[in-house]
Amino acid sequence: MKTTATESRAVVGTRFGERIRLNLQPFYWLMLALILLAAFIPIVTGSSNLREQLFLVLMAVILASSVNIIMGYTGYVSFGHIVFFGIGGYIAFFLMLNYQVHLVPAALVAGIAASGLALLIGIPVLRLRGAYFALATIGINEAVRSFVNNFEPFGGSVGMFFNVQVFEAYGGSRNALWLAYYGIVAVALLTVTASYLIKRSKFGLGLMAIREDQDAAQVLGINPTRYKVAAYTISALFPALAGAIFFFKNGIIEPAPAFNLTASIVSLVAVMLGGFGTVAGPIIGGVVYDRLREFLLTSSIFSSLHVAIAGVLLLLIVLFVPAGLIGELRRRIPILRRFIE
Amino acid sequence: MNLEALLASGIDGLMLGFVYGIAAMGLTLIFGVMRVINLAHGPIIALGMFSVYLLTNQLGLNPYLAIPITVLLGLAFGMVMYFVAVNRVINEPELTTLLATFAVSLIIIGLGTVAFTTTPRALDVNLGALRSGQITVLGTKAVAVLIAILVAAGLYALLYRTRVGKSIRAVANNRSAAEIMGINTRGILAFSFGLGTALAATAGGLIATLFAFTILSGGTFELKSFVIVVLGGLGNPTGALVGGILLGLLEGVFTIFIPVGWVPVIEYVIFVLILLVRPNGLFGART
Amino acid sequence: MSHKHFRMIGLGVLWSLLIILVAACAAPASAPQPAQSGASTKPIVIGFTASQTGKLNVESKKQIQGMQLWLDDVKKAGGIKLADGTMVMPDIKFYDDESTTERVQALYTKLINEDNVDFLISPYSSGLAKAAAVVSEQNGKVMLTTGAADDATMEQGFKSTYQLYTPASRYLAGAVDLLGQMDPALKKIAIVHEKDSFSTSVANAANEYAKSKGYDVVLFEGYDTGTTDFSPFINKITAASPDAIMGGGHFQDGTTLAKQLYEKQVPVKFVALLVAPPEPKFVEIGDAANGIIGPSQWEPLVKYSPESASAANLPWYGPTVANFVSAYKAKYNEDPSYHAAGGYAAGLLLQKAIEDSGSLDAAKVQAALDKMDLLTFYGHVKFSTDAKTHGKQDAHSMVYMQWQKGADGKFVSQIVFPPEAKSADAQLRK
Numbered sequence A: 001m002k003t004t005a006t007e008s009r010a011v012v013g014t015r016f017g018e019r020i021r022l023n024l025q026p027f028y029w030l031m032l033a034l035i036l037l038a039a040f041i042p043i044v045t046g047s048s049n050l051r052e053q054l055f056l057v058l059m060a061v062i063l064a065s066s067v068n069i070i071m072g073y074t075g076y077v078s079f080g081h082i083v084f085f086g087i088g089g090y091i092a093f094f095l096m097l098n099y100q101v102h103l104v105p106a107a108l109v110a111g112i113a114a115s116g117l118a119l120l121i122g123i124p125v126l127r128l129r130g131a132y133f134a135l136a137t138i139g140i141n142e143a144v145r146s147f148v149n150n151f152e153p154f155g156g157s158v159g160m161f162f163n164v165q166v167f168e169a170y171g172g173s174r175n176a177l178w179l180a181y182y183g184i185v186a187v188a189l190l191t192v193t194a195s196y197l198i199k200r201s202k203f204g205l206g207l208m209a210i211r212e213d214q215d216a217a218q219v220l221g222i223n224p225t226r227y228k229v230a231a232y233t234i235s236a237l238f239p240a241l242a243g244a245i246f247f248f249k250n251g252i253i254e255p256a257p258a259f260n261l262t263a264s265i266v267s268l269v270a271v272m273l274g275g276f277g278t279v280a281g282p283i284i285g286g287v288v289y290d291r292l293r294e295f296l297l298t299s300s301i302f303s304s305l306h307v308a309i310a311g312v313l314l315l316l317i318v319l320f321v322p323a324g325l326i327g328e329l330r331r332r333i334p335i336l337r338r339f340i341e
Numbered sequence B: 001m002n003l004e005a006l007l008a009s010g011i012d013g014l015m016l017g018f019v020y021g022i023a024a025m026g027l028t029l030i031f032g033v034m035r036v037i038n039l040a041h042g043p044i045i046a047l048g049m050f051s052v053y054l055l056t057n058q059l060g061l062n063p064y065l066a067i068p069i070t071v072l073l074g075l076a077f078g079m080v081m082y083f084v085a086v087n088r089v090i091n092e093p094e095l096t097t098l099l100a101t102f103a104v105s106l107i108i109i110g111l112g113t114v115a116f117t118t119t120p121r122a123l124d125v126n127l128g129a130l131r132s133g134q135i136t137v138l139g140t141k142a143v144a145v146l147i148a149i150l151v152a153a154g155l156y157a158l159l160y161r162t163r164v165g166k167s168i169r170a171v172a173n174n175r176s177a178a179e180i181m182g183i184n185t186r187g188i189l190a191f192s193f194g195l196g197t198a199l200a201a202t203a204g205g206l207i208a209t210l211f212a213f214t215i216l217s218g219g220t221f222e223l224k225s226f227v228i229v230v231l232g233g234l235g236n237p238t239g240a241l242v243g244g245i246l247l248g249l250l251e252g253v254f255t256i257f258i259p260v261g262w263v264p265v266i267e268y269v270i271f272v273l274i275l276l277v278r279p280n281g282l283f284g285a286r287t
Numbered sequence C: 001m002s003h004k005h006f007r008m009i010g011l012g013v014l015w016s017l018l019i020i021l022v023a024a025c026a027a028p029a030s031a032p033q034p035a036q037s038g039a040s041t042k043p044i045v046i047g048f049t050a051s052q053t054g055k056l057n058v059e060s061k062k063q064i065q066g067m068q069l070w071l072d073d074v075k076k077a078g079g080i081k082l083a084d085g086t087m088v089m090p091d092i093k094f095y096d097d098e099s100t101t102e103r104v105q106a107l108y109t110k111l112i113n114e115d116n117v118d119f120l121i122s123p124y125s126s127g128l129a130k131a132a133a134v135v136s137e138q139n140g141k142v143m144l145t146t147g148a149a150d151d152a153t154m155e156q157g158f159k160s161t162y163q164l165y166t167p168a169s170r171y172l173a174g175a176v177d178l179l180g181q182m183d184p185a186l187k188k189i190a191i192v193h194e195k196d197s198f199s200t201s202v203a204n205a206a207n208e209y210a211k212s213k214g215y216d217v218v219l220f221e222g223y224d225t226g227t228t229d230f231s232p233f234i235n236k237i238t239a240a241s242p243d244a245i246m247g248g249g250h251f252q253d254g255t256t257l258a259k260q261l262y263e264k265q266v267p268v269k270f271v272a273l274l275v276a277p278p279e280p281k282f283v284e285i286g287d288a289a290n291g292i293i294g295p296s297q298w299e300p301l302v303k304y305s306p307e308s309a310s311a312a313n314l315p316w317y318g319p320t321v322a323n324f325v326s327a328y329k330a331k332y333n334e335d336p337s338y339h340a341a342g343g344y345a346a347g348l349l350l351q352k353a354i355e356d357s358g359s360l361d362a363a364k365v366q367a368a369l370d371k372m373d374l375l376t377f378y379g380h381v382k383f384s385t386d387a388k389t390h391g392k393q394d395a396h397s398m399v400y401m402q403w404q405k406g407a408d409g410k411f412v413s414q415i416v417f418p419p420e421a422k423s424a425d426a427q428l429r430k
Helices: A002-016 A025-045 A048-073 A082-099 A103-125 A130-150 A164-170 A172-200 A202-212 A214-219 A224-250 A261-274 A280-298 A303-320 A324-332 A334-338 B003-034 B041-059 B063-089 B094-116 B139-161 B163-173 B175-180 B185-208 B218-232 B237-257 B260-277 C002-026 C057-076 C104-113 C126-138 C173-182 C197-212 C231-239 C251-263 C280-289 C306-311 C321-332 C338-357 C362-371
Strands: B129-132 B135-138 C041-050 C087-096 C119-121 C143-145 C161-163 C188-194 C216-223 C244-248 C270-273 C292-296 C373-376 C379-382 C399-405 C411-417
Touching (some): A025 A172, A048 A172, A048 A202, A048 A224, A048 A280, A048 C104, A082 A130, A082 A224, A082 A261, A103 A130, A103 A224, A103 B260, A130 B094, A130 B218, A130 B260, A172 A202, A172 C126, A202 A224, A261 A303, A261 A324, A261 B094, A280 A303, A280 A324, A280 C087, A303 B094, B003 B041, B003 B135, B003 B163, B003 B185, B003 C231, B041 B063, B041 B185, B129 B139, B135 B139, B139 B163, B139 B185, B163 B175, B163 B185, B175 B185, C041 C104, C057 C087, C057 C321, C057 C338, C087 C104, C087 C338, C104 C126, C119 C338, C126 C143, C126 C161, C173 C197, C173 C244, C173 C270, C173 C292, C173 C411, C188 C197, C188 C231, C197 C216, C197 C244, C216 C231, C231 C251, C244 C251, C251 C270, C251 C280, C280 C292, C280 C399, C280 C411, C306 C373, C338 C373
Parallel strands (some): C041 C087, C041 C119, C119 C143, C143 C161, C244 C270, C270 C292
Antiparallel strands (some): C399 C411
């Protein structure tokens, strides 16, 4: 596999006209620094309002960046990716509630479990292509949602909830909310790092080769199944971690909000908005879409029309800026390609 | 098990299956002709419901007279939607068209919520019923089945007995070849898209005569349409009708045997399994 | 050419949007509310989120309408008087929560920290209220929950959250009692409910209660929230041959279930459904509504009055039932439902707590709420002061209404239970 990956890199590289690979490290550090800088503002000012807003922004970034790994890099539109968010949330919540496990180990177990599940369902499901795969992921999400709705150990349709006292173990609910925030910052940094490393690796090149032409990639000796399943498994980890933290903070988990198909589509929209298949795109897309939604929601003029306005904006982007903000910048100003992944 | 209840539920499910089938035909036709999954399918079904509701309640039309008008409105809506949202990205990968149609769905839901709120509406249509023991055949359901059969037959005739239908099939088969043969592919694509949305709107109109609904009600039928379309094979309208009937029947029969809350679980598991084992549908060729 | 042109414009628009957004976020929050003139008036803001979009839109809207009416009344009266003679002039501020929990915590944090609201009212529905309560408790804000009946929500050890609704566990208990009163020979109950958090808790409690009273629960099943056709399920219910059906969920499914029970001529004597029957629109299903019973937090025909208050040795507060109903009808041109009454009551009780404590201090208002034990148009209200269930509604009771056909062939919603509140006798279905 080693040699074949190298070969494919050369070929694919030519194909994309990206043979010149400058040292792009500064870009990565810049992104990380920007996220950290933003994350530090509420910590320094102690503003819980900003903290809550950034929590949602970072969650949007995590969901968009992780779905981008399977969708943007590999070309498999995972429509029901939110299923891993819900599974992660449920498993972690279950552990925290019934076995008094601390958030951090509970989230890790949930993340590994979700990845394991992705590995299992990925092997058969990733054989499907295009629309068939997209439909299958919707089906999986709905199947899991309706299953959990009947699954009594997870509380069935009533869901599960914490007694407020649970937060005492974390030094009160105020500290618990801060802990959730640190957690989401850590997961966001992890997601962005993974997204960047994959994009820059031979593994990432293999994925993009599959995206462009799976059969050709196979001829070149890439094992598409192994590559795709690996990408799917990785991309399931981060939503699960985010779900564990989100529902910990919420104090309550129910099937409908955990497996919300609309939230799944929103993360695809964020990817599209920022730039399909780029590292920075889903980050920008996540930030912009989340802020935009809150702006529309809380503005007195648009509040009742916010859904329709989001629709119009999305349509305009899809029709006229299909490469997204970052993709379009890269396309337009070639020099930027050296700096922005 | 109570045999009479089973029989009664089988009949109930079967009848509803025809309406499911019509809705799914719209989705599958669009996919078959242009490889687009229309995510505005559910909201368009809801628009069909409101079209019949408003025509009946505001203009005082008979609901069954409102249905042909809804067919035409659905056709017009779909053609406009095609030119506004789909035509420009028709050759892009499926993600692009998925998101374009999703954007339209957001617009419909957003404006619909403002215009109609999410207060449930219902049409008061009563055509009596045939009864025998536990078995009840409502007049409204029987008429819905009849209309569904007529619509399906009409679509079949259109596709296989007319020139336009021939063109649609040609475009579905090979778009560039059809273009070379002098077919106005853009017009045919727009018309096919309109046909798909007209079917969805018709299904919505029929549903409005049966159940209470809101602007969000299309969502349930959209998900069911996905299941049906996969049962019948993506892109196969006849398969969709059969798939719809099958799904209705399954729902009816399963309800008797297992706790009703588990029925959707079974449905979606079957859906995923069929995609994996027979992606071309139950009646399609094996891969 | 035009293609490129569009792309350029699109990109420009998008990036400028991005910059505006970032700027908007960085800019300080909206200016504080302009002070009402006069040194002796003090403006306060009451914040909440409402479901302006999404599936909870109808109930939530009624709740806001009730609250708005309360606000009008307070403003007309010149405000709420404090101990030092200052008049407090309340205002409300709310955002759309889209009927999902996703953004509820962020919006409540925004209300508390950015809009500096003084008091909070919960969103509609238990799940949303629970998420909001976590934030409000953490910030030590007083929050009144209305439209949230879940028991579990109020067994969290909350300190400053107060529940107005009768808890879910008591929703159908009265219906079981009513059935026993009407005909002790009817012993077989089918409990069928929507599989969502609220309806499932109600159904679980009803199941236990019915069994404890010696009833035979012949069918106990939940249906999926998206269910539109109940026909097959009704066949299953019929096959279990129950005397009574209890359960349901929300407006849409409850309406369809009632309609299809009628169409299929299911021979049950007694049907009690959640949420849907008390809504005035329920009667649009015509004859299918006949005889359907619904548990309600409040009905326009309730008999709470200053006289009944003094008879029960309770203080009376606020408008009479008739005044509330007529003011609501005058403003909105429709009968108030219990969601609307709950909205008004939330404002009213907050007002009472502020008056009693003579202050806007959260701890003092909290103490006043803890002590509160009174009768209003909405009924008897008293909050639990037990540490475990603090804030849970202890005194308020449900009434049970039934749609009955009058002599003129028109349907009337009558209160049929409990006996001391009833406006008509309950009827068994034929």
